[in-house]
Amino acid sequence: MNNVLELLKAELPAALSTDPAALAACRLDKSGHESSTPPLAIVNATTIAEVQATMRIATATGTPVVVRGAGTGLAGGAIAGDGEIVLSTLGMTRILEVSEDDELAVVEPGIINADLNTALASTGLWFAPDPASRAISTVGGNIATNAGGLLCAKYGVTREAVLGLKIVLADGRLMTLGHRTVKGVTGLDLVGLLIGSEGTLGVIVEATVKLRRLPQGTPSTIGAYFSTVEDAARAASVISASGLRPAIMELLDPRAMTSIADYLGVTVRAESFLLVQTDGGGAEGEATAALAIIRSLGGDATLTTDPEEAARLMALRRSFHPAMESRGTVLIEDVCVPRSTLPAMFHAIDEIAARHGVTIATVAHAGDGNLHPNFVYEGAEVPEAVWAAAHEMFQTALRLGGTLTGEHGVGLLKKRWLRDELGDDQVDLQRDIKRVFDPSGILNPGKLFSEAPDTVRASALAE
Amino acid sequence: MNNVLELLKAELPAALSTDPAALAACRLDKSGHESSTPPLAIVNATTIAEVQATMRIATATGTPVVVRGAGTGLAGGAIAGDGEIVLSTLGMTRILEVSEDDELAVVEPGIINADLNTALASTGLWFAPDPASRAISTVGGNIATNAGGLLCAKYGVTREAVLGLKIVLADGRLMTLGHRTVKGVTGLDLVGLLIGSEGTLGVIVEATVKLRRLPQGTPSTIGAYFSTVEDAARAASVISASGLRPAIMELLDPRAMTSIADYLGVTVRAESFLLVQTDGGGAEGEATAALAIIRSLGGDATLTTDPEEAARLMALRRSFHPAMESRGTVLIEDVCVPRSTLPAMFHAIDEIAARHGVTIATVAHAGDGNLHPNFVYEGAEVPEAVWAAAHEMFQTALRLGGTLTGEHGVGLLKKRWLRDELGDDQVDLQRDIKRVFDPSGILNPGKLFSEAPDTVRASALAE
Missing domain, CATH: 3.30.43.10 (Uridine Diphospho-n-acetylenolpyruvylglucosamine Reductase, domain 2)
Known part of the structure; x- marks a missing residue:
């Protein structure tokens, strides 16, 4: 040492x-x-x-x-x-190139997502991945976790915004993956393999990212109350199924709303809230269509194009995490289910919470079927009842055709459920792929995968 | 045996x-x-x-x-x-499921791309990958090559249209990869790794594919003649750079146009031709903007919303391959360059063709920067001059920041240039990944990668 x-x-x-x-x-x-x-x-x-x-x-x-x-x-x-x-890599923050003609940027991994977009503002281009952490998270971290966010249903996840990577291998060699063209199929897609690999395959030291044109016009924003969370989830599912593609469609359950109201000192109804924002040239028409669906399914909704009122509605959503943190210690979960099963998943979460006597407040990226149930508890240790409830929630998500994690990754938190989703054969295959990149197992050992039986290093990490 | x-x-x-x-x-x-x-x-x-x-x-x-x-x-x-x-897998043609609500289909690999879309027609949904071969190529083949096509700039390549795969490994085990949710980051992205792997990693036996809503409204179509191919390429680059996103933007050089005219028995100008089609709600506005750009750069253009006239223009493009085949034996190339370098790449192709005394007619998916230079020659064997010219073309594409193959794959045709693009380290790493899936090297040996030194089986394939 x-x-x-x-x-x-x-x-x-x-x-x-x-x-x-x-x-x-x-x-x-x-x-x-x-x-x-x-x-x-x-x-x-x-x-x-x-x-x-x-x-x-x-x-x-x-x-x-x-x-x-x-x-x-x-x-x-x-x-x-x-x-x-x-x-x-937090000190590697340079923007090495912006090509407006080719709609791409070449950046170092440590640049903060929001800082990149600030630097791009004058070009009319933007880097679309929009995790809730965009003001504090790095582009490299977004890539390492294949970060999602509020805009994925319309604008895609980080995977869709990366063309090429430079990585440093475990042994120190530098390798260039991918390309700066729109398309390219030379060899296996190692860029895709690195995205979301959570530091287990190589060190991302440079990224060529795809930029988009900023949407034109004024967004339309809908805030809608529903008397049950299943009704709100159903409205979200029907909006997606109807072919509408809002930029943002967020669903907050009554516990989330009450916590936010307390945190912000504002008055809200203790009901489920669906926040829908459409953008681009067809924003108004899309919002009008979404509004009709919402009202036909029992939603009490208003539509606004006023930027201040829209900002007020968005602030409710963006206050969710600090509001929850003000209530106790929080375990933020991240299951994702097929959009049509959103009502069933919300129903199951309520039932699981009641049965285990735990408190769960949920926000969902409803356009993606991605739910963030937040378990709130006292003290530093996650109580057994919370893990038991989380375990049942994961099994329910898998049974509905869903996944353990829509955008946060496996890390330490979910590796014990990895085999439930992927199966033993696939986990073993993925570990073998890791071994190709990192034969001595020095890259983020014990993350994503559990320690291999043949790895003797005792992990000091809490599990 | x-x-x-x-x-x-x-x-x-x-x-x-x-x-x-x-x-x-x-x-x-x-x-x-x-x-x-x-x-x-x-x-x-x-x-x-x-x-x-x-x-x-x-x-x-x-x-x-x-x-x-x-x-x-x-x-x-x-x-x-x-x-x-x-x-x-040509006999595995079933559509196992169509979910309109979740906008996905589960299909067997042998179904023909166009047959899937015919079956989907009544749902208002479609499978967007649109290779020129869509009437005859399978969805499994589209996935194995990460097929592109005419619509990629707006609607993405096959990679963007696949959520999950079932594969059979070299040893016969069945494995399920990916998910049926919009997002999901559990473990390494093996779906992405399989897409474009050209039969070297596993046998694709089922695919969960993402469907899109069919665009509404009448498309607008522009046909534009330019006196030089560089001017036509410049117009395409500027249309992309302006933020417009046509569904189709195809560029045909004068040799292509002349061959098509002869083949169809119609009259065209022996000039470069840019074909632009916009679709969806904003089709007309986008086409008007594209038309203005084209005219300002010297294009002689007409815009039509008449379906018959649009079909006549599209038929010119779709006749390119049979027209070339009627002229001799054809080697179809597939380089892809950053869109801003399209004029330079067209210029280089003309220069290379002249210097080597070979005949090249080129069509390009100009919205992607993906060029298909077609070498036309006599006889069954590719002449040395053609390979020499192709070699220079590849080096030029790489120098411009491009790639050897935008959508056709490496197969046998380009493996000798693989290391020029990927470098020795990356090719060796990719081969090691193949070995994880296929330790005895029985899956499509000699394709994509050259035979390994440690593989003793003598390949009988022509190179």
Whole structure:
């Protein structure tokens, strides 16, 4: 271990940090998980060469490496612990190129999502991935988790916004994947494989991302109350099934609404709330059609094109997470189901919460079928009843044709359910693919996959 | 070898074919390549169980397997030769499910692309991938090559239209990849890895594909003549850069136009032709804007909303391939470059053709930067001058930031240039990934990748 530190200090004196406060911060992300011990050191890389040097030393010494951006992950994927090097790419923030003609940008991984869009504003182009964390999360982190967000049903997930990547392999070699063309099928799609790989395959050091034209015109925004969450979910499903494609369609259950009202000090009805925003040239017509569907299914709705009123409605949604955090400790879940089964999933969540005596407030990206049930509890440890309820919720999502995680990733939080969704054969195959990239298992060990039987390193991470 | 045949005959008597004419047909696809010897046998699978049985026998006997759909590939990826089993999925044509609410279909791989869309017509939904071969190519083949087509700039490639896959591994195990939700990030993205893998990783036996709503309204169609191909390419680049997103934007050079005119017996100008079609609610406005750009850049253009006139213009484009085939033997190329470099790429093609004394007629999916230079020559063998010119063309595309193949794949045709684009390290890594799926190297050996030094089987395929 001292040997590693000496090597890092000798080769990367300016980038290396062993500041206790900085090390302690790397024990957490936004998942609520915390490792039991701080990591060994942080390398604050600002160049590809520094990333390569770090990986060469890690390989030479068999030291595990946790790649970390802003640490805003919700699944524990970038939490670091005993004996691990944190390789921070947060200092790699440059925009290397913007091509308006080819609608792409080449960026370093540490740039904050919102900062990229601020820099792009004058071009009329934008990077569409829009996780709720966009003001604080990095583009590299968005790519490592294949981040979603509020706009996915219309504008796609991060996967749809990445053309090419430069990665540093476990042994320090640099590799260029993908292309800067709209299409390209030369060889296997390794860009797609890296996206969402949660730091287990390589270190993303540069990304060529696809940009879109900013939508024109004034968005139309609908706020609609429903007396039951199933009715609200049904309205969302029918809007999708009718072929409408709102930019935003968010559903908040009554507990979410009450918490938000308390947090903001505003008055709302203790009912389910569906927030729909359409944009682009057809915004008004789409909103009118969505409004008719909502009203025909019992929604009490208003439509606005006033930017202030729209901002007020959006603020309700955007206050959800701080509102929940003000109520206790929060476990944020992330199941995704086929859109037509949204009402059934909401119904099951209520039933599971009641039966286990746990508190769950749910927001859903209803256009995607992606639900974030938030378990609220007291204290630092997740109570057994919460895990039991979460377990049943995952099984229900899988039974409905859904998935454990729509956009947050597996990290530490869900690896124990990985085989329930993928099956043993596929998990073993995926582990073998990881081994191709990382034969000595130093890249984010114990994340996404559980430790392999043949990996002897004892993980110090809390599970 | 007899052992293999006996095993196949014993286990799959109805599916097995050794009919010489059928075997001979598998020596070719639409690439112009031909293996020197027919394959050993064909298994005409109609069930997943038959595919699994075939792969178990192949693994047990170490027999190579070439998975084949309709045989319409343009890179030699499904050509079979000496000692190989052809595993045909052409008989697996069922539509297992259509969910209008969730906008997806579950299909077997052998269904013809156009047949799927015919079956979907009454739902108002469609499967968007639109290769020029859609009337004759299978959905499984579209997935295996990540097929593109005329509509990609607006509607995406096959990758964007596949949610989940069932595959049979080399050893006969069945595996389910992906999901039926809009989003999902559980584990590594193996669906993306399989798409475009050209039969080298597994046998696609079922696909859950994303459907789209058919665009509403009447399309607007523009036909525009330009005095130089660079001017036409510039107009296409500017239309893309302006943020317009035509459904179709095809560019034909003067040699293409002259050949089409001869073939159809119609009169055209021996100039470059840009065909633009906009669709959906904003079709007319988008077409008007595109028309203004075209005219400002010297195009002599007409705009029509008359379906018959639009069909007449589209027929010119759709006659390109038969027109070229009527002129001689054709090598269809498939480079893709950043859209802004289309004029430079067209200029380079003319220069290369002149210098090598070869005939090249080019059509381009101009909205994607994807060019199909067609080399026309006499006789069955590709002349050395054609390969020399193609080689220079590939190097030029790579230098412009492009790729060897936008949508046809590598197959046999381009594997000798694979390392020029991907580099040695990446090719070796990709081969190692293949080995995880196919440790004994029986899945489409010698395609996409060249034979490994450690693979002793002598390939009988022509190169």
